[in-house]
Amino acid sequence: AQSVSQHNHHVILSEAASLELGCNYSYGGTVNLFWYVQYPGQHLQLLLKYFSGDPLVKGIKGFEAEFIKSKFSFNLRKPSVQWSDTAEYFCAVTNSGTYKYIFGTGTRLKVLA
Amino acid sequence: NAGVTQTPKFQVLKTGQSMTLQCAQDMNHNSMYWYRQDPGMGLRLIYYSASEGTTDKGEVPNGYNVSRLNKREFSLRLESAAPSQTSVYFCASSEAWNSPLHFGNGTRLTVT
Numbered sequence: 365a366q367s368v369s370q371h372n373h374h375v376i377l378s379e380a381a382s383l384e385l386g387c388n389y390s391y392g393g394t395v396n397l398f399w400y401v402q403y404p405g406q407h408l409q410l411l412l413k414y415f416s417g418d419p420l421v422k423g424i425k426g427f428e429a430e431f432i433k434s435k436f437s438f439n440l441r442k443p444s445v446q447w448s449d450t451a452e453y454f455c456a457v458t459n460s461g462t463y464k465y466i467f468g469t470g471t472r473l474k475v476l477a
Numbered sequence: 478n479a480g481v482t483q484t485p486k487f488q489v490l491k492t493g494q495s496m497t498l499q500c501a502q503d504m505n506h507n508s509m510y511w512y513r514q515d516p517g518m519g520l521r522l523i524y525y526s527a528s529e530g531t532t533d534k535g536e537v538p539n540g541y542n543v544s545r546l547n548k549r550e551f552s553l554r555l556e557s558a559a560p561s562q563t564s565v566y567f568c569a570s571s572e573a574w575n576s577p578l579h580f581g582n583g584t585r586l587t588v589t
Contacts, residue, residue, distance in 0.1 A: 370519075373517070396575040407567060407581065407583055408520070408567075408569075408578070409580075410577040454519060456578075458574055458575050460574065460575070462533075463508065463525065463527040463533075464522060464525065464535065465508075465525065465571070466522060466536070467512070467519045467520040467521075467522075468519055469517065469518055469519035470520075
């Protein structure tokens with residue numbers, strides 16, 4: 365069955381620190397991968413997406429993610445976090461077989477000013 | 478420019494009561510989804526509709542039913558609410574199966 369794992373549940377960083385959040389998925393077919401962000405009290409918003417082509421994708425607010433097919437991974441990175449990046453981050457995957465859109469359990473990021 | 482509209486925003490039910498959560502999108506999207514969000518468990522897919530006229534079970538369908546009334550509307554029904562269904566429910570839509578999701582603002586449901 366299709367699934368998504370996010371191993372970091374809570375991350376605390378100081379401003380200007382670098383960020384990497386892990387995401388692994390289990391599905392062998394054609395997938396599309398996404399990262400969403402949820403700020404406190406709000407609904408999810410798209411950060412970036414991977415469909416095909418260059419495995420390094422850039423999103424909004426300085427975020428990027430790298431798709432490594434051999435590792436079934438799609439990790440999110442940001443070179444220097446800001447206090448305003450405090451939020452919960454979700455990895456998601458869809459596949460052409462079932463049309464299901466599955467999310468990971470999320471990573472709660474807190475950035476200290 | 479409403480996007481995805483969910484009603485109601487808040488609801489309190491007693492165990493055994495029924496209710497329907499409404500969702501409508503005005504973006505002419507083909508696919509619609511219902512999720513529940515619980516602390517530490519992320520978003521779990523309840524049901525989805527890949528296109529008008531079709532519905533399929535997601536990860537946690539038990540205790541719920543859905544209706545894709547037309548292309549715009551996708552409702553979620555709780556026939557006999559249970560405390561385990563206390564959660565925040567999000568409706569979402571997308572142009573296609575591999576497109577980004579657009580979310581509604583959520584319904585906070587409490588079952589006592």
